Amino acid sequence: MTSHAHQQQAYLLGSKLAYAKYASIWFPKTKKEVARDNAIRAANITSYAIPLASLGVAHAGHAVEQRYTPEAIRGNLEASLRKAMNASPELRVRYGTKPFGAYFNPSTNTVNVAHNPAPSIFAHEMGHATGKPISNRLYGASKILGPGTVPLSLLVQGFTDPDSPTATVARYTPGVLGAPMLYEEARASLRGLKALHQIGGKGAVIRGLLPLLGAFGTYGATAISPIVGGKILQHMMHQKKKVEHA
Numbered sequence: 001m002t003s004h005a006h007q008q009q010a011y012l013l014g015s016k017l018a019y020a021k022y023a024s025i026w027f028p029k030t031k032k033e034v035a036r037d038n039a040i041r042a043a044n045i046t047s048y049a050i051p052l053a054s055l056g057v058a059h060a061g062h063a064v065e066q067r068y069t070p071e072a073i074r075g076n077l078e079a080s081l082r083k084a085m086n087a088s089p090e091l092r093v094r095y096g097t098k099p100f101g102a103y104f105n106p107s108t109n110t111v112n113v114a115h116n117p118a119p120s121i122f123a124h125e126m127g128h129a130t131g132k133p134i135s136n137r138l139y140g141a142s143k144i145l146g147p148g149t150v151p152l153s154l155l156v157q158g159f160t161d162p163d164s165p166t167a168t169v170a171r172y173t174p175g176v177l178g179a180p181m182l183y184e185e186a187r188a189s190l191r192g193l194k195a196l197h198q199i200g201g202k203g204a205v206i207r208g209l210l211p212l213l214g215a216f217g218t219y220g221a222t223a224i225s226p227i228v229g230g231k232i233l234q235h236m237m238h239q240k241k242k243v244e245h246a
Contacts, residue, residue: 146178
């Protein structure tokens with residue numbers, strides 16, 4: 001889980017806004033296309049808001065957790081997490097990344113965190129490094145293909161019948177491709193929260209929930225945004241048909 005990964009997924013959806021803005025230049029613009037273009041723009045704006053809102057929640061949660069975590073937990077965090085998560089002695093921890101730049105590097109078996117990491121972020125990365133993670137290749141492919149197909153999904157939905165099988169496949173494809181990534185992120189977070197509960201009780205879990213849920217929301221937007229956007233597009237096109245046949 002890294003901040004730049006969250007931001008990339010949020011900003012990636014901005015490409016859909018660019019498409020909505022310049023679609024009239026790329027394609028002839030009939031009255032039907034004008035209506036569809038407006039529907040796509042509404043869908044894009046809605047789907048764009050989901051990861052941005054999640055990113056805001058993650059940052060706010062991080063600030064709260066840093067402010068209210070007892071020094072007794074923070075001072076011995078690495079050793080406590082290693083014990084709670086049964087981490088391998090070969091697992092290395094490197095300090096010095098940016099506050100939201102934590103990540104686990106499986107090729108070097110190293111957890112990279114900030115000098116003063118938030119417990120939930122540290123625990124999440126330790127979650128990636130312990131237990132039974134999915135294949136690195138599968139996770140990496142899912143992390144690229146899931147978010148990467150979101151703009152294409154709305155593009156296809158915008159130029160096909162919203163009730164057609166093609167539109168339905170396009171609507172759910174990013175979520176299917178991103179499922180392995182979502183599974184691994186959820187697995188790491190759950191392991192991290194379980195470890196935090198052992199270390200600091202319910203208070204540590206409550207403090208860690210907000211940043212982890214917000215961060216997971218940016219990944220979840222991969223699956224949610226094309227569905228939400230597609231449903232908005234479908235609704236607006238149905239409304240237009242009702243007006244035309246009235």
